[in-house]
Amino acid sequence: MKINCYILSTIFSICTFCSCVDNLDTNPTDQISGNIIFKDVQGGMVAMNGVYRLMYSSGWAGDNSTHTFGYMSTMLVSGFMGDDMIVSSSVKGWFSMDYNLQERNYYSSILYRPYSEWNFYYTLISNLNYIIAHEDDLYGLPDEKASLFGQAYSLRALCYFHLIQLYQQTYKGHEQSPGIPIYTEPTTSSTPGHPRGTVEEVYTQINKDIEYGIGLLKQAEDGGIVQKHKSHIDYYVANGIKSRIALVQERWQDAIDAAVIALRKKDLKLATASELLGGFNSLNMSSALWGAEIQKSDQIGAYASFFCHMDAAAGMHGAYDRKCISAWLYKQLNLQDIRRVNWWKGSIAPALEAMQGPQKSYCTMKFRFSDYSSYLGDNIYMRAEELLLTEAEALCRLKKYDEARSLMEQFGSIRDRNYKRNRLDKVTDDNLITLDAYGTGTTPEIKTLLDEILLQRRIELWGETGRLFDILRLKTGYYRGYEGSNHVVKLSDDTRLPDYKGFILTIPQTEFDGNVNMDPIADQNPL
Secondary structure (H helix, E strand, C coil), X not given: CCCHHHXXXXXXXXXXXXXXXXXXCCCCHHHCCHXXXXXXXXXXXXXXXXXXHHCCCCCCCCCCCCCCCCHHHHHHHHHHCCCCEEECCCCCCCCHHHHCCCHHHHCCCCCCHHHHHHHHHHHHHHHHHHHHCCCCCCECCHHHHHHHHHHHHHHHHHHHHHHHHHHCCCCCCXXXXXXXXXXXXXXXXXXXXXXXXXXXXXXXXXXXXXXXXXXXXXXXHHCCCCCCCCCCCCHHHHHHHHHHHHHHCCCHHHHHHHHHHHHCCCCCCCCXXXXXXXXXXXCCCCCEXXXXXXXXXXXXXXXXXXXXXXXXXXXXXXXXXXXXXXXXXHCCCCCCCHHHHHCECCXXXXXHXXXXXXXXXXXXXXXXXXXXXCCECCEEEEXXXXXXHHHHHHHHHCCCHHHHXXXXXXXXXXXXXXXXXXXXXXXXXXXXXXXCCCCCCCCXXXXXXXXXXXXXXXXXXXXXXXXXXXXXXHCCCCCCCCXXXXXXXXXXXXXXXXXXXXXXXXXXXXXXXXXXXXXXXXXXXXX
């Protein structure tokens, strides 16, 4: 099919980017025949490492790719499209059009978000499909093969999971809404394009992939094949992915069970207070399950990276286009909370603000390069804290309040030594959302345990997991024009609607140009 000429690269192209670890064969695969690549497990891992490398590569939007650098740019897109993150240079800075909900207007160009996200995830899927196609003929020990293909299936599940959240409303209540094309086999330029299908069908494939991937990775784990590097998905990371999926589908017990397994990973702990102040730039962090270790040899480009946009002290994009926290959310932090003074600036008098750098009201200091001379900093995709908060929310939904409180006390006491007294003891055992998410009150009350869990999730995972994804699944909508708002762009009241069309991207025109099974009018998302 024609679309595969631009969104589905062959397995040979990925390894021009390949950055393999643990002394694996690192020869670029465009210099090796496909038969040699897929002769054995080692060759398969060369290809798999190439896919992992693509997850933090740029170039997904043609010449306009400084703000399209793989997986972490998706997390920022979902953050800036929501209510808790602010792009201070709202009219000219990178991510400003995401913040203004305007990227979706430019679906006919390859320079904007509708194309870049579609291009990124379908490219990963295409390459994963080439790997999966060799499941039955690849030479290697059974447990080694299980590890390789378990990683491929699990990552494919994650790709479809993010695609369906980017291009359609949340699962609950939209099961029969149009989904996205599903491909599970290798494709070429002559492969017919697939139709959108339904959201239900997409989630059926997602769950099929993640369950099968977990089964394979459990086999590998039992056979003594452990995670060689935190860039790789293992049994525990795959369960972390499953917990995310189950949370969106409101399968509360499944979310709990998967999160519990993920948290059992050897040597995994909640981050210490000192680690929480370290810049979130190292996979050596005790709570990091999965991410990308960025090395000097990667040469990914300093100006097309997560920290370039988030570190206001680096003298790069983040220095003049400061990323700030919503004043309302900041004010929910207790004075004793270590995140309040270490992750963000507070309110600064206008005369004392600087034109560049972190000296700006509510500017983030959470994310920092680990090495400014080499522009290094690992990308963290999954932390134990996310899993704990997922487990606590799901327990609360099931009215298991004592267990949820125990988890929250464990989590909160690291950040505020008086967390139980200051916060937990003040909320009631209830699984209703009563929190004034719009911030319209001057002193909004956190009334229920679920309110508190969701608020801590917003604070803790700010800039990491994509706030808009939670807004969609919770069906809360949002409002930036609250009293005392520091949002540069307030947007219209339509954002109060739980299924506002502006929350999802439009499908790129290039898809319709190359897919005879998708109609540019009937199959396009609301404009």
